[in-house]
Amino acid sequence: xxxxxxxxxxxxxxxxxxxxxxQIAGLKDPSAPPAKATAISDDxxxxxxxxxxxxxxxxxxxxxxxxxxxxxAMGHHIGNEAISLAWTRANNDLIRRVVDLYPENFVGxxxxxxxxxxxxxxxxxxxxxxxxxxxxxxxxxxxDPSGGHWTSPPLTDRHWYPFxxxxxxxxxxxMVHVSASCNPNFHATxxxxxxxxxTAFMQFIEGDLFRDFxxxxxxxxxxxxxxxxxxxxxxxxxxxxxxxxxEHHVMKNVFFDTCVYHQxxxxxxxxxxxxxxxxxxxxxxxxxxGIDPRTGHYFDDTRRYIDALSIPATDKARIxxxxxxxxxxxxxxxxxxxxx
Numbered sequence: 329x330x331x332x333x334x335x336x337x338x339x340x341x342x343x344x345x346x347x348x349x350x351q352i353a354g355l356k357d358p359s360a361p362p363a364k365a366t367a368i369s370d371d372x373x374x375x376x377x378x379x380x381x382x383x384x385x386x387x388x389x390x391x392x393x394x395x396x397x398x399x400x401a402m403g404h405h406i407g408n409e410a411i412s413l414a415w416t417r418a419n420n421d422l423i424r425r426v427v428d429l430y431p432e433n434f435v436g437x438x439x440x441x442x443x444x445x446x447x448x449x450x451x452x453x454x455x456x457x458x459x460x461x462x463x464x465x466x467x468x469x470x471x472d473p474s475g476g477h478w479t480s481p482p483l484t485d486r487h488w489y490p491f492x493x494x495x496x497x498x499x500x501x502x503m504v505h506v507s508a509s510c511n512p513n514f515h516a517t518x519x520x521x522x523x524x525x526x527t528a529f530m531q532f533i534e535g536d537l538f539r540d541f542x543x544x545x546x547x548x549x550x551x552x553x554x555x556x557x558x559x560x561x562x563x564x565x566x567x568x569x570x571x572x573x574x575e576h577h578v579m580k581n582v583f584f585d586t587c588v589y590h591q592x593x594x595x596x597x598x599x600x601x602x603x604x605x606x607x608x609x610x611x612x613x614x615x616x617x618g619i620d621p622r623t624g625h626y627f628d629d630t631r632r633y634i635d636a637l638s639i640p641a642t643d644k645a646r647i648x649x650x651x652x653x654x655x656x657x658x659x660x661x662x663x664x665x666x667x668x
Contacts, residue, residue: 329668330631331652331659332385334503334549334585334609335393335434337423339380341372347418348401355407365418373425380613382433388629390610394656395423396437396468400516402507404442405475413450416441420454424462435659436464437503442473444480448491455491459498465658467495469502469546471528476511476520483528484535492541499657501545501583504528517615525553529582533566533574538581545581545655547607551588556600575602583655585609586647589616589627591636603643607652608634 343366350363381393397419404412416439423436438458440451458464469491472478481487483504495502509520525548538544548555555562563574571577584601587609588594597606610630620627634647653660 329392329663330390330648331608332390332393332610332612333547333607333652333656334587334611335381335395336398336611336614337395337419337426338398338613339376340398340422341368341376343368343372344418344422345401348403348415351411351415352406355411363414368422368425370425370429373422373429377426377430382430384612385433388610388612388631390608390631392432393434394437394466394652394659395426395434396503397423397439399468399505400508402439402442402468402470403475404470404473404507405444405510407443409441409443409446409450412443413441413454416454420458420462420464423464427463435662436462437466437468438462438464440467440469442470444474446473448488452491452494455494455498455500459500459658463658463662464500465656465662466500467502468505470506471504471524471531472506474510475507476509476514478527482531482535484531484537489540492537492544496541496543499543501547501655503547503549505549521550521615522553525550526555527553529553529555529562529578530565532578532582533562533571534569538578542581545583547583547585547655549585549587549609549611551586551593551597552584552601556584556597559600579605583607583651585611586630586634587611587614587628588633589630590620591633594630594633594637598637598639598647603639603646604651606647607655608648 347363347365354360354363420438427434427436441454442451455467471483473480506520506524509516514520528548566574583605585607588597610628612628616627634644
């Protein structure tokens with residue numbers, strides 16, 4: 329089995345975006361009635377999935393995608409807490425409908441209703457709803473709801489602890505994933521995403537979060553940002569800061585995906601990071617959708633890169649499936665219930 333830990337509903341029907349557009353328009357006219365979600369038929373969902381993610385699953389040879397709302401559209405910096413909650417619930421409910429239509433191909437991962445300067449109580453409640461009622465297996469946690477201005481406390485701050493307590497209670501991991509950038513200095517997918525991945529890792533080094541939450545698990549996407557390339561720097565900084573070695577201080581709780589869109593990058597990732605800390609991911613139909621002129625293959629066809637690695641088949645099997653099942657226990661339980 330090949331499990332893709334990183335997929336977003338980037339092809340949601342146009343009616344879904346109309347709801348968001350109405351929300352944003354309402355911010356300019358406080359007298360306007362609250363935006364209401366536009367009806368979306370099952371056939372519209374089928375068309376959006378079968379021509380895109382499902383087709384690519386079959387063509388590229390993956391089996392199951394952990395599927396969440398479009399990350400760049402989370403837009404936590406837009407509007408207030410009520411706006412964010414309504415948009416979040418609409419997104420998560422739409423993901424559940426995809427899973428209901430294609431239960432063999434997709435498993436839900438939720439968006440959270442984060443807003444700058446707002447306590448995490450709403451996110452705690454939405455995580456519980458999505459896990460207990462919608463049967464999702466994880467969440468995406470935005471370390472910067474301000475959209476590029478970084479006004480929130482570090483991920484190791486006690487501000488986040490009520491949310492972590494719920495993660496531990498539900499036994500679900502979080503992918504650290506920012507949304508769109510409203511700061512023109514940071515291109516969303518080319519800079520803001522990678523900055524956030526790298527920043528989160530350094531925050532984990534500086535703090536003692538995993539002393540307080542020993543079973544907490546995070547996936548840092550996009551291959552861990554700049555971390556594997558600068559692994560010596562982070563080992564050295566940990567030493568200078570009198571932190572324990574990274575393999576004990578951070579890497580029992582933090583995992584990287586394989587959303588790295590060229591072979592040398594994947595080669596480096598596997599040479600530097602222990603195989604047990606790497607989960608297969610593609611983010612297909614995501615940030616990079618084109619064909620690499622040097623190879624003739626899509627940049628985000630990441631299975632090809634894993635297949636080409638000179639590592640034992642057992643290690644590839646861990647990257648492709650068993651690591652994800654370990655990091656997402658609810659996913660593993662569901663697959664076992666199916667006899668998989």
